[in-house]
Amino acid sequence: MAFVSDLDQITRAAAGDPSAVAWLVDRYSPGVISLATRMLGDRMEAEDVTQETFLRAWKALPGWEPRAKFSTWLHRVALNLCYDILRKRRESLPGELPEMTDPDLTPPERLMQSERVRAIEEAIAALPERQAAALTLCALQGHSQAEAAEIMETSEEALESLLARARRSLRATLAERSVA
Amino acid sequence: MKDPMNKSVLSDERIFDLIGAYGADPSAFPEAEQAAAARRIAAAPGLFAAALEEARRLDSLLDMVPEVDVPASLRDSLLASAPKQKKASRFEGGFGRFLPSWLPAGAVASLVMGVLIGVNVSLPASVASAETNTTDEADAVMYAALGFGDYELMSETTE
Incomplete structure (x- = not known):
């Protein structure tokens, strides 16, 4: 199959070519919804973020200038939408912290895999937002340090620090919940 | 810093930092430091064993986190919201284009x-x-x- 660049597809999608539009959606919506789901811990809100991210992308396509990678731009928009939602949550629930310890958790040997997964997902979503973003982009989605730093509009050094803190915090939380 | 073979070397402290941030797999480290880190870890396995083991446990938990599927209804709605192709006017199509x-x-x-x-x-x-x-x-x-x-x-x- 011939290599087709993002820019080709963007140009065609901007002109309304349905196959280019489908290509962009299929290539990038999984990453966007995954990032939003991990950040927000809520599927419906993650879908809303994905929808809004693509609406903004469609508006941006006609004047698209390939200064940034489309993927980076898209993830950055999604991340900023997630930050907005998390900020509103904090404002509507001042002082309320997420429940981290479930006294009814079953012992680790009886913990089903799905429960372990849920515990990990909850622990990621409960991380400070920039730590959760760094961990999701690098450890779960496989973005390079440079890409993740660009998406988060930070330096690679700062990203590394966020990742180290995220992993330490996650390890402590999961150990507390007998998952790790 | 370079060794006598003119290869980059990393301090042990830096390698602990890399493991702490990126996990146990050197291929997840920043590209410029991957080779030097892998060489140093291979040269002193005992020194990094505990840190690597701890990182590996967390890596395996993170690997359990599934990909998030895009529901068909969301995909349809993303496609529906996309720019539409302009319909060619009757004048533009067929004989009109000549x-x-x-x-x-x-x-x-x-x-x-x-x-x-x-x-x-x-x-x-x-x-x-x-x-x-x-x-x-x-x-x-x-x-x-x-x-x-x-x-x-x-x-x-x-x-």
Whole structure:
């Protein structure tokens, strides 16, 4: 199959070519919804973020200038939408912290895999937002340090620090919940 | 920093930092440091064993986190919200694409001229005669411009 660049597809999608539009959606919506789901811990809100991210992308396509990678731009928009939602949550629930310890958790040997997964997902979503973003982009989605730093509009050094803190915090939380 | 073989070397402290941030797999480290880190870890496995084991446990938990599927309904809605292809007008499609772009303007001009001529020709005789002096000259110019050289003949026959 011939290599087709993002820019080709963007140009065609901007002109309304349905196959280019489908290509962009299929290539990038999984990453966007995954990032939003991990950040927000809520599927419906993650879908809303994905929808809004693509609406903004469609508006941006006609004047698209390939200064940034489309993927980076898209993830950055999604991340900023997630930050907005998390900020509103904090404002509507001042002082309320997420429940981290479930006294009814079953012992680790009886913990089903799905429960372990849920515990990990909850622990990621409960991380400070920039730590959760760094961990999701690098450890779960496989973005390079440079890409993740660009998406988060930070330096690679700062990203590394966020990742180290995220992993330490996650390890402590999961150990507390007998998952790790 | 380089070793005697001119290869980059990393401090042990830096390697602990890398493991702490990126996990146990050196391929997840920043590209520029991967090779040097892998060499140092291989050279002193005992030194990094505990840190690697701890990182590996967390890596395996993170690997359990599934990909998030895009629901079909969301995909449909993303596609529906995308830019739509402009429908080609009838003039642009088919035979029309071989015609010059100024043709519609020409057609409108012809229509206007035609209406003017029609109005002039069909004016009642009394009105026409009253206006004959003022309009004959203008009509002659207009008909000449349209390529009707026999305007005078036409007006004579209608009278």
